[in-house]
Amino acid sequence: MMTATAKPPLTIRLCEPRGFCAGVDRAIQIVVLALKKYGAPVYVRHEIVHNRFVVQGLRERGAVFIEELHEIPAEHHDRPVVFSAHGVPKSVPEDAQARNLFYLDATCPLVSKVHKQAMRHQRQGRHVVLVGHAGHPEVIGTMGQLPEGAVSLIETEQDALSFVPPQPGDMGFVTQTTLSVSDTAGIIARLQERFPAIQAPSAESICYATTNRQEAVKETAAGTDLFLIVGAPNSSNSMRLVEVARRAGAKQAMLVQRASEIPWDMMIGGEVVGLSAGASAPQIIVDEIVDAFNQRFAVSVDLAVTAVEDENFPVLSVLRDMPLTADDMAFVNGNAA
Template sequence: MSDTKQIKPPLTIKLCAPRGFCAGVDRAIQIVELALEKYGRPVYVRHEIVHNKFVVDGLKAKGAVFVEELSEIPADDAGRPVIFSAHGVPKSVPEDAEARNMFFLDATCPLVSKVHKEAQIHDRRDREVLLIGHAGHPEVIGTMGQLPAGTVALIETEEDARKFQPKSDRSLAYITQTTLSVDDTAGIVAVLQERFPDIVAPHKEDICYATTNRQEAVKHVAPDVDAMVVVGAPNSSNSQRLREVAERAGCKVAVLIQRASDIEWPDFEDARSLGLTAGASAPETLVEEIIDAFSTRFEVIVETVRTAEETISFNLPRELRDVVSTPQAATG
């Protein structure tokens, strides 16, 4: 009987860098873990702390309880810590928590908080505020909720920008969701600036550094590979944008998957090169899981393609700094 070993086809995986966790996500997860360490279980979290089932399930196993509304928290647990997710919340949420005498920790990404402050400043300066973003996304709900209902106009597309009509003769200002497509947003902004030359732009770009860096890495890799895999959740805005960026860069097969078990192998049977990245809320362990899965079917060579360095870090809430023995920041 012949003992011939089946030869696996070669596959070069071009691993995008930066990828995966950003400083805001890293900080938010650390806030939940440190709160559990300091206060014990349960710790309540309003909405998914970040949009990744693997991360959420891991925190559930440690004692985090996820709710969509504060009213879901049992009265007997009103004194337990409540954490607001990295996406941010409307002003009404902390007000509700205070009315219920709840102890809460805010894990809102500082770059999202920056956009909240911009909205408030524009409103104080009597400007009509336009928010470029996706309807229904928690970050958009949180940002629009910084001002009274009906105050902020949501612009989702270039067509929305063309149709928008100011409510008054007040000056205009725009802000943006932090996880948008850089190119799509530039197109929308161009329409607004053409129609309203005096519209006030953000002092510094609202789309966050991590979103921009991950999209640039994909733009660099996608034209040179047969297929592109983005590791991330379907409800993760920044992950969905990475898949779209890969498609627009000319990659014929660009898919978003959560786990290795989601891989549709027929999509990759003819691939000899693969781009691989991860959204800002996807942990590196899932990237490694994907590489391992491809290694069972292909002779894999991994090449890292780095297009930027990331060194940013954000401080933790004061209430948790005593739990950390060394730095008082979460690094990303």
């Protein structure tokens, strides 16, 4: 018999894998190591990853975030500037060289792979079709690898159906790394139906972490009353996880950046809550959310493991002589502020 002070029960289905991927881990390491090696300030062009908690933590360590290189004061042109994990157009490092800036490129190796795939299509005389979201930094960076007019952006199946290519018989496609696997498959199917000769990239463009996190959510969403995705509104991979949860059977799914954003007044106990995190969301926020549930409910956590990730991308060689302390590693891994 439940006493008046007993907490009502609640189940959390906790997805694994979730949170930081190898590319995000590497990008954060690059900024932390640059600060240790060169001291503050270290400039970072654009958010290093799409998470305000991470950005604030790096800002407190001495990182200065800018949107364009001209924002770096002339007296600081000897300071390092880091390019974000999303990648940049070719014009950005060219601009850095023209300004005599020392830059460190933290582009995720899997994004760099898409750049190379797009350039390979072009070298072979193909018009490049990029499946992605307009305005996303990764899309801007990928399109910026090739001359203007060499790439056409397709966002939806409707775009694929109405697309009029400049070279109908000679095309190749690549995709943004953080898209919905199912949505992208539909778009590519429409392109292949209309243009049977269109060439696929030599390897899958959507990254392993995006695929793994979507599969984990898909496997656990059915039967959940609420599915929470930890991530930022400008994080493409996080927003796709919300969509996947809804399609896979969650009664409700929403994006949250902190525990305070959870609609606590709607929860009375007995619910089944799904919980995952986008590839740029730190584990410390997931822990904060689980703790917040524990304060209100008698929580049972069911760990749903659908894949094991052991990928590791080494940092730039110029930074490998710098050691990371235990505190540094806790921050890099998303386990500390």
